[in-house]
Amino acid sequence: MALSPAFLAELERIVGARGVVSTPEGRLAYECDMHTFYKGAPDFVVLPETTQQVVELVRLCRREHVAVVPRGSGTGLIGGAMAPVGGVMVSMTRMNRILDLDFPNRSATVQPGLINLWLSQATREHGYYFAPDPSSQMVSSIGGNASTNAGGPHCLKYGITVNHVLGLEVVTGAGELLRVGGKAQDAPGYDLTGALVGGEGTLGLLTAITVRLLHVPAGVKTLLASFSAIDDASEAVSAIVGAGIIPAALEMIDETFVRAINEGVGAGYPKGAGAVLLIELDGPAAEIEAQAGRIVQICHDHAALEIRVAQDDTERALLWKGRKEAAGAVGRMSPTWILQDAVVPRSRLPEIMREVQAIGARHRLVIANVFHAGDGNLHPMILYDDRVPGELERAQEANDELLRACLAMGGSVTGEHGVGLDKAWSMPLQFGDADLSFMARFRRVFDPDGIMNPGKLLPSHPACGEGFRPAAPRLPAGTWV
Amino acid sequence: MSAPALADALAAIVGREHVAGSATELSAAAVDGVTPRWRVQPSSVDEVSRIVKLAASEGLVVAPRGSGSALHLGMPPARVDFALDLSRLTGIMEYIPADMVATVQAGVRLDVLGRELGKHGQMLALDPYGGRSRTVGGVIASGASGQRRFRYGTGRDLLLGARFVQADGTVTWGGSKVVKSVTGYDVPKLLAGSLGTLGVIVEATLRLHPVQPASGSWLFAFTSRDTAGSFVAAVLASTLEPDRIAWLNAGALVRAGMDSSDAGVAVSVGSVAEAVSAQGAALASMASSQGGKASVLDEGFWSGLGGALAGPIAVKLTSEIRRLPFWAGELERVFARRGLSPAMVGEAGNGVLHAAAEGSVPPGDWAKEIVSPLRDGLSAEGGSLVVERAPVELKRAADVWGPIPEPALAVMKRLKAEFDPHGTLNPGRFVGGL
Numbered sequence: 028m029a030l031s032p033a034f035l036a037e038l039e040r041i042v043g044a045r046g047v048v049s050t051p052e053g054r055l056a057y058e059c060d061m062h063t064f065y066k067g068a069p070d071f072v073v074l075p076e077t078t079q080q081v082v083e084l085v086r087l088c089r090r091e092h093v094a095v096v097p098r099g100s101g102t103g104l105i106g107g108a109m110a111p112v113g114g115v116m117v118s119m120t121r122m123n124r125i126l127d128l129d130f131p132n133r134s135a136t137v138q139p140g141l142i143n144l145w146l147s148q149a150t151r152e153h154g155y156y157f158a159p160d161p162s163s164q165m166v167s168s169i170g171g172n173a174s175t176n177a178g179g180p181h182c183l184k185y186g187i188t189v190n191h192v193l194g195l196e197v198v199t200g201a202g203e204l205l206r207v208g209g210k211a212q213d214a215p216g217y218d219l220t221g222a223l224v225g226g227e228g229t230l231g232l233l234t235a236i237t238v239r240l241l242h243v244p245a246g247v248k249t250l251l252a253s254f255s256a257i258d259d260a261s262e263a264v265s266a267i268v269g270a271g272i273i274p275a276a277l278e279m280i281d282e283t284f285v286r287a288i289n290e291g292v293g294a295g296y297p298k299g300a301g302a303v304l305l306i307e308l309d310g311p312a313a314e315i316e317a318q319a320g321r322i323v324q325i326c327h328d329h330a331a332l333e334i335r336v337a338q339d340d341t342e343r344a345l346l347w348k349g350r351k352e353a354a355g356a357v358g359r360m361s362p363t364w365i366l367q368d369a370v371v372p373r374s375r376l377p378e379i380m381r382e383v384q385a386i387g388a389r390h391r392l393v394i395a396n397v398f399h400a401g402d403g404n405l406h407p408m409i410l411y412d413d414r415v416p417g418e419l420e421r422a423q424e425a426n427d428e429l430l431r432a433c434l435a436m437g438g439s440v441t442g443e444h445g446v447g448l449d450k451a452w453s454m455p456l457q458f459g460d461a462d463l464s465f466m467a468r469f470r471r472v473f474d475p476d477g478i479m480n481p482g483k484l485l486p487s488h489p490a491c492g493e494g495f496r497p498a499a500p501r502l503p504a505g506t507w508v
Numbered sequence: 509m510s511a512p513a514l515a516d517a518l519a520a521i522v523g524r525e526h527v528a529g530s531a532t533e534l535s536a537a538a539v540d541g542v543t544p545r546w547r548v549q550p551s552s553v554d555e556v557s558r559i560v561k562l563a564a565s566e567g568l569v570v571a572p573r574g575s576g577s578a579l580h581l582g583m584p585p586a587r588v589d590f591a592l593d594l595s596r597l598t599g600i601m602e603y604i605p606a607d608m609v610a611t612v613q614a615g616v617r618l619d620v621l622g623r624e625l626g627k628h629g630q631m632l633a634l635d636p637y638g639g640r641s642r643t644v645g646g647v648i649a650s651g652a653s654g655q656r657r658f659r660y661g662t663g664r665d666l667l668l669g670a671r672f673v674q675a676d677g678t679v680t681w682g683g684s685k686v687v688k689s690v691t692g693y694d695v696p697k698l699l700a701g702s703l704g705t706l707g708v709i710v711e712a713t714l715r716l717h718p719v720q721p722a723s724g725s726w727l728f729a730f731t732s733r734d735t736a737g738s739f740v741a742a743v744l745a746s747t748l749e750p751d752r753i754a755w756l757n758a759g760a761l762v763r764a765g766m767d768s769s770d771a772g773v774a775v776s777v778g779s780v781a782e783a784v785s786a787q788g789a790a791l792a793s794m795a796s797s798q799g800g801k802a803s804v805l806d807e808g809f810w811s812g813l814g815g816a817l818a819g820p821i822a823v824k825l826t827s828e829i830r831r832l833p834f835w836a837g838e839l840e841r842v843f844a845r846r847g848l849s850p851a852m853v854g855e856a857g858n859g860v861l862h863a864a865a866e867g868s869v870p871p872g873d874w875a876k877e878i879v880s881p882l883r884d885g886l887s888a889e890g891g892s893l894v895v896e897r898a899p900v901e902l903k904r905a906a907d908v909w910g911p912i913p914e915p916a917l918a919v920m921k922r923l924k925a926e927f928d929p930h931g932t933l934n935p936g937r938f939v940g941g942l
Contacts, residue, residue, distance in 0.1 A: 130745070131744075132829045132859075154745070154747075176690040178690075182688060186665065187690070189694060189697070190665050203915040203919070204915070205915055206913070209890040210859070210890055211826045211827050211859055211886075211889065211890045211891040212826055213824075213860060213892070214826070215892050215894055215909040216912050216916065217698060217701075217702055217706075217923060218664055218697050218698065218700060218702075219916060219919060221694055221697030221698070221700075222693065222694055224697075225690050225693065242744075243747070245747035245748075265606055268606070271629055271719070271720075271721065273717075273718065310779070310783075311747070311748070311779065312783075313779075313780065314783035316782075317780040317782060317783070318780070370684070370686045370689055371686070372604065372607040372609065372685070374607050402686075403688070438684075439684040440691040441689070442686075442689060443690055444690070446691060454692060457692075461679065461681075462680055462692075462695075466682075466692050472923050472926050484692065484693075485692070
């Protein structure tokens with residue numbers, strides 16, 4: 028009965044008629060995440076309100092061999108929350124409550140649709156916060172963060188999302204309601220919690236997440252150092268880390284971005300700087316004072332043009348505003364861009380930045396950079412104009428060369444955005460057949476019929492082509508677009 | 509294949525001098541009294557792969573080992589054919605201090621690695637009890653942790669990438685060699701703490717940390733467990749940033765060479781010198797408001813904690829952080845019923861408690877009067893009790909891991925069936941009989 032009126036009736040029985048989106052224009056809103064290059068609308072969108080509804084949805088889809096595509100806020104950058112072969116998209120936006128705040132145990136349990144920033148807002152007055160801070164944190168959901176194992180500027184000191192997830196409630200692709208981990212650490216057995224984080228919805232749907240809360244640090248100090256050349260800034264990054272200082276965040280902003288941010292966001296970064304480092308220290312007052320002094324020294328030694336220290340929260344917020352809204356500011360420079368998320372070992376930073384510039388020059392494209400320099404996680408934005416014939420192709424070639432350059436230095440395909448549809452075909456550049464086969468078999472343990480988010484994360488899924496009926500037309504004829 | 513033919517096949521892989529077959533050598537390599545048929549010492553990843561492949565094709569059982577210091581962990585094996593000794597895999601394959609990442613072979617000892625990293629002011633923040641002579645692979649595979657986990661996490665957090673040999677001998681890589689990567693599934697998480705039951709870790713890429721420029725350690729002695737618990741809660745609720753927060757009972761304090769008191773909390777801080785002394789002063793003032801007496805500790809105190817946890821019986825209890833003082837009391841109470849007086853050391857900021865005891869207890873009493881009551885209470889709160897070391901008869905009387913709730917156990921069984929369908933790697937020793 029797949030995707031028949033009877034199937035729709037089943038969905039409505041589970042989540043209620045108001046919980047199903049089936050109109051063409053309604054489904055259109057769900058055809059892509061923030062990587063708008065990849066489009067595929069689901070046949071139905073369902074918005075469950077309870078874990079039990081999610082269990083029933085997955086069991087129904089498994090019985091009917093229908094693909095299940097999880098979606099949080101849809102702010103992913105990898106073509107993850109879209110439906111390349113149609114099926115049922117499960118949007119978690121109505122499951123957005125905080126279930127438990129437990130400060131003595133330094134933990135919180137939340138539903139997957141809860142917005143990341145809301146958790147820190149709810150806990151900060153008690154002296155706690157949730158450390159993972161992707162730039163999308165004011166809109167992205169914690170379920171999405173855990174599914175993609177999201178990062179953020181402060182991961183340098185505090186680690187990525189997986190280091191902050193203590194337990195999960197998951198509905199697996201086999202339709203099981205699985206509870207793993209929790210407030211008590213080191214549960215005996217395999218670390219399923221750790222292995223499920225970053226599953227990108229290919230293993231199951233997260234329905235509750237228990238996370239670690241950290242105490243708000245005693246003090247914060249934010250510095251901004253500008254340099255005439257990106258090379259100097261890169262060397263300064265190595266020297267800071269080499270001095271045994273792990274700042275909370277260590278972000279690089281290149282000349283192109285400094286210009287765009289100043290014009291678009293008005294952050295007031297030093298005009299004409301070839302590169303800017305945004306450095307944040309947090310911790311006990313005496314520690315950050317001493318470290319700040321050392322960092323100022325190091326930046327001077329590396330020919331810094333100017334060093335500013337935020338004097339209060341307002342100044343600090345302004346320094347960060349430019350960084351957090353950088354992706355938006357780039358709209359002033361170019362209508363379209365390709366964003367890369369590759370990683371290089373920190374020591375190769377000066378080298379890869381020279382390579383990025385060379386690749387841009389070779390393809391006659393501007394490549395703008397704003398990234399997490401402290402951990403070597405690049406975010407080159409390859410700017411192109413899709414109205415100019417051939418530019419998209421040149422941008423794609425540049426993107427490919429860049430990725431290969433990073434991997435040749437011992438890097439990784441993605442540092443924090445995830446694989447999704449976008450990078451599934453890059454996986455063989457980093458992993459061998461045996462490695463990929465291990466991952467495919469791991470996936471099958473949770474999703475024996477291959478219904479969970481097909482086409483994502485791995486270059487091909489063992490169940491692809493067998494488990495699915497032929498894809499329905501993505502959008503019916505006559506839909507207004 | 510006949511026994512002599514197997515011995516020849518092993519010798520062909522590693523050389524005759526690295527295959528031990530004498531009764532003395534083998535009994536020294538016994539696991540819970542079960543003697544392996546051979547102890548084999550490969551010197552390369554390829555040799556490990558060929559040994560495992562040989563075992564798989566012959567239907568034999570492989571028990572991997574590092575320094576051999578954690579062989580007591582797990583259920584007693586039904587049989588062991590190859591004791592796969594990884595202590596010759598001692599290569600530090602890649603270490604670029606500026607990256608703060610090192611790739612090492614599984615048999616590298618923590619003390620050897622520590623000396624190399626120390627030359628560059630760096631460290632691997634894994635400090636299992638009694639463990640500087642333990643190997644990297646063994647510590648990660650056995651999920652061993654120590655007091656530094658409060659600040660730096662455990663093996664799962666520090667293992668960025670792993671090369672491992674699957675049950676059919678296939679050499680496989682998971683994870684990455686950079687500090688931040690989300691490319692594909694986090695396979696290293698699956699291997700950390702899996703006791704070699706899904707694959708034999710042969711190479712680990714590790715996240716390192718800078719050694720702090722200054723550090724200070726203090727012991728705060730209290731007259732009751734409750735006041736010590738209140739002090740820990742106050743530290744956790746403050747903005748202080750300790751490296752380690754150890755809770756010790758009277759037995760552990762005495763064994764660690766300290767003056768006896770009802771409970772002690774040892775705290776260390778690593779930072780710049782100014783911040784160390786400022787935090788030390790803040791800790792002392794918090795402790796004194798709970799009636800605690802402060803004394804300064806040297807670094808040797810921390811490495812001596814393993815000695816405080818010696819003894820034929822050792823358990824690891826986990827609970828909610830705030831419930832740890834309660835469970836420490838319960839553990840002491842049920843042990844005392846059978847005349848056991850445990851030394852206890854808690855990772856107080858993580859809700860983890862290690863207890864060790866001398867003496868003996870009848871197996872039936874062990875299961876019914878000690879293990880079951882604790883597990884019943886703990887499991888209602890999501891906690892656990894793992895018997896990490898005990899005489900074989902006690903291990904047989906009560907599953908050392910405790911029950912795993914469904915459907916988590918079903919998933920774990922499917923993982924084992926997928927990656928080791930013929931039970932080549934440490935069969936029967938892990939949770940749920942896996």
